[in-house]
Amino acid sequence: MKKNKLVSIASIICLLAVTPFLLSGDHIDAPGVTGTKSDLASFYAFEGENPNNLVLIANLQGFLPPGAATTNANFSEDVLVEFNIDTTGDLIEDLVIQAIRRGDTMYFFGPVVPSTTGLQSEVATFAPMNKVVISAGTADAEAIVEENNGMKFFAGPRDDPFFFDLNRFDAILNGEVSGFNAEGTDTFAGQNVLSIAIELPKSMLGVGAVGANPFEPTTPVYSMWVESKRKQ
């Protein structure tokens, strides 16, 4: 590698020092939701143990330390968590799965065609409903899982699966150090999140859109995202 092709380290550090953003998954990413019960930390979607299934996971309220902060944490009854699934590649949701707490239980609606798309939603009580009792936040508590109609449901505190040396990155942005260590330190180690997990047959989502992912031009693809929405 030619030295003159190296990124100009000095200029990077100089600019990083004035770059105003901090980083982590989607944890604490914006002033309006940081520290609130609608703050989404991360979204995962992957093929299940059964390859006919997909697993969808939304994590909220990131940076829950063990102990009382985790065992006292709970989902808000005013916050609707909505998994959006675009099956046609136009970036508009064709199906949603909604999750919202009532009492000690998480209720799920869908997958269903939403009555309206976009920034405002109503709970799709006309859709198939499922529910699961929210699991406890202690390390030895068993995960409560409900199964129905080929779907599985979980809600409750879990270990934060995100890993990154956030502190070192912040130090780089602040110009305190010049780069990462070869052996980094996971800032999210030992931290918990509130998780909502769903496993469902891919057949419930229909066929994805071929061509939506340019790196996989022949593979049918769902475009997915998670929203948190607060009752007005």
Added chain:
Amino acid sequence: MKKLFYIGLLFISTLMFIQCSEDDNDNVIDPPATCEDGIQNGNETGIDCGGPDCPPCDDTGGLDFSGVYVQEDQVGRPAVSKLFVTFGLSDDFNTTIPSQMTALFQADMQANLFALNPDYETNGGNAFGQDAEAFTTMISRDVLWVAQTGTTTFYDETRTFTGRKLGDDVMDLYLMLIFGGPDMENPLNDGTNEQPLLISDGVDSNDKPFLTSFPYLAPPF
């Protein structure tokens, strides 16, 4: 005669009380269902619903799910808003529908990419062959592509952006795409004796093993 009347009234009241407190819809002494009296009676399986005579009950068991819910946060791909959206605009980004994100935020994201790496273009873009505009246009649509068939991963040797597994090292991929130049096999800044290292944070996996079965996530600490 009056005494008999009161005994009869007590008897009927008792039957009604039993009916109200139990879910025994086969009771032959059920009074007829009245589907608009605000109590569960007759063959009703809920208040004024269910059974052969009344409309079906709502599955929600009388819980209140009414109201309008308005968006506060959004996430598709990991870390997009923090890495590429100016902090003061992130609340706006989180309340923008994906189909409008590119028009409203791609220019801001491209500026922030250049703030992170001013030599992005002169180094030849990224390992996916994308210049700054192509890269930030792609990520400005903050949705996670999930393949209907085959393995799902944010990135591995064989597939690109087909999902996101719990163990995917998504931050290293971003660092590689921002700082690594066009050659994934021989990225810029990768020399073992060269500092700084910006293309990997040196954390390759979670601190707890994931489960092989649902819910896959590790138990809390």
